[in-house]
Amino acid sequence: MNAHKVEMGRRLFYDVRLSGKAGTACASCHRQELAFTDGRARARGAEGDLHPRSAMSLANVVYAPALGWADPDTRSLEAQAAIPMFNRQPVEMGVAGVEEHVLARLRADSDYRRLFAAAFPEATGTLALLHVRRALAAFQRTLISGDSAYDRLVYRDDAAAMGPQARRGMRLFFSERAGCAKCHAGPGFSGPMDFEGAARAEAQFHNTGLYNLEGRGRYPQGGQGVFEHTGRTEDVGRFRTPTLRNVALTAPYMHDGSVPSLRAAVLHYAAGGRNWRDAVGSGRAAANPHQSEDVREIGFDETEVDALVAFLESLTDWAFVSDPRFANPFGPAPAERAPSAAIRNAR
Template identity: 40%
Template structure:
C-alpha cells in the first residue's frame, strides 16, 4: 500500500520521466511580479505553466519549509536537511530521516535550484522542483518526512487548521475552494525556486569592483578557467555547473559525470545504491555518473561529492589533480583513476601548494554571505 500511495501521488503531481535532453516549451513571462534579485546578465528561470511564481506562494512555502508538522513524526522539516547558514545544505556526510533512515546521498544546497536542469544528484527523470519535493515528503526508501497513506489527512488538517495558514493560503490561492497536497507542494517549490544567490564577492568583481577579489582569488579564478585544471568544463557559467536551463533555451542538456571516485570491482563499479544515473537508466556507461553540483557557496556546503565522502575543498582539488581517487583500504578498495567510465576531463594535472590555496581563495569568493543571513529566507516561526 505504501508503494501504491507514493506512486499515485507522484503520477498526479510530478509528470513523466524526461530524456537526456529536455525541450523547454514554457518560456512565457510570469503573470505576476516577483523580485528574483538577479544581476542583469542572468536570464530568468523557467516557471511551470501550472505553478507560476508569486510572492504569496513564496511566503506560504517559506512557512511550510520550516514547519515540523509537515512530517509523520512531527520532528523534522525541510530545513532540517537544508539550513540557511549552510546555503541550504546541512554540513553532514549524509542526513538522517524522521524514522532514523540514513539517506544514501549528501544534502545539496538549494540556492539557485530554479536554474538546475535536473534537481538531484543522479536521476535524469527529475527535472522540476515539484517532482523532487515529492520524494522527501512521501518516499519510503529512505523514509525522510514519513508522510504516508495513513497519516497524510491528519497532517494536512493540522496545517489547514492553523490561523496563520488560513490567511497564507487565502492570499496564495484566492480563488481555490479546496486546498490539497498539490498546493502545499507547489508552494514549497515556489519558495525553493525563489532562493537566489548572486551577491558574492565574485559577483561584485563581475560588476566592476576591482577590489572585490584578493590577488590570490584572482589567480585562483585564472587557474579555475585554465586548460591545465579544466574545472570550467563541468562547472561553467554563472551557476558554475553545466546542468542549467533558463527561459532563453530551447533545448536543455542534462549531463552527468563520472569523476573517478570509485572502482570497487576493477570494472568501473560504484557502491550500491549510489551508482549515479545508472541507477535509473540501467546503462552501464552511466555507472558513477552524477550531476556537477553548482559551486556557488561551495565553501560553506562541506562535505563534498554525492556521498559526502570528501571532507574539504583541498581534498577535492587533490583528488582531481590525481585524476580520481585510489582507495587502498576498507570496503570500497579500488582505483577510481582507472575507472573505464570516468569523464575524459578528469585526467589529472600538476598543481603547487600555492596554487591550491589560490583556487580555494577563489572558491571562497563564491560565498554569498547575505544569503546566509537574509531574513527573506529565514524561519518565520522565530
C-alpha cells in the same frame, strides 16, 4: 507565483509539522546558514534513516535543468517536492500513509488558512498536498544567490572585491589546463550551457572517478548514480554537477559526503581520481572505465591548490545566507548555527 504563495512556502519549508512524526522540516537538511545544506556527509530522515546522498544546496535551484544527485528525469520543483515527502527507502519526511494526518495539522493553523486563501484564490476545496508542493516550489524559486566577491569583481568592476591569490585561482579555474569550467560552467558554476545560454540537462551528470571498486568500475551499492534510473552500464557513477556558489559553506563534498574539505576536493581532481580502500573492495578510481574524460591528472603545485581554494571561497554570498526573506519564520531552531570562524574569516 505571488507573494502569499512564497510566504506560505517559506513557512512550510521550516515547519516540522509537515513530516509524519512532526519533528523534521525541509530546513532540517537545508539550512540557510550553510547555503541550504546540512553540514553532514549524508542526510538523516524523520525516522532515523540515513540517506545515501548528501543534501544539495538550494541556491539558484530554479535554474537547475534536473534536480537531485542522480535523477535526470525530475525537472520541476513541484515534482521534486513529492520525493522527500513520500520516499520510503529511505524515509525522509515520512508523509506516506499519514497524508491526511499531516494535512489536518496544517489546516488547523489559522496562518495557513489565511495564506492558502490568498495564495490559491482559485481553489475550491481545502489545503491539499498539491498546494503544499506548489508553495514549496514558489519559495525555492526565490532562493537566488549572486552577490559574492566574484560577482562584485566580474559584474560590477569592483577591483577591491577579490585579492591576488583568489584572482590567480580564478585564472587557473577558467584555464584550459585545469578545465574546471568544463563541468562547472555558466553563472551558476553548475553545468554547461547551450548556445542560447540555457543549461543542458543531459550534460549535467559526470563520473568524477570517486570509486572503482574491485577495479571494475563499480560504485558502492545505493550510490551508483544515473545507472539506478537507466540501468545502462555507462551511467554507473554519473552524478549531477553541483553548483559551486557558496561551496565554502557546503562541506563535506561529493554525492556521499566522502570528501571532507575544499582542499581535499581540489586534490581529488588534481590527481584525476583517487585511490579507494574500503570493506567492499579496492581499486584506483582514476582507472574507472566510465570516468569522464575531463577528469584527468593535472598535478597542481601547493600554491596553485591554495589559489583555487581561495577562489572557491570567493564564491560565498554572505548576504544570501543571512537574508531575512529566506529565514525561519518561527525563529532560529536550536540546531541552527553560524558559519565557523574559519569560514567567516575567508570573506
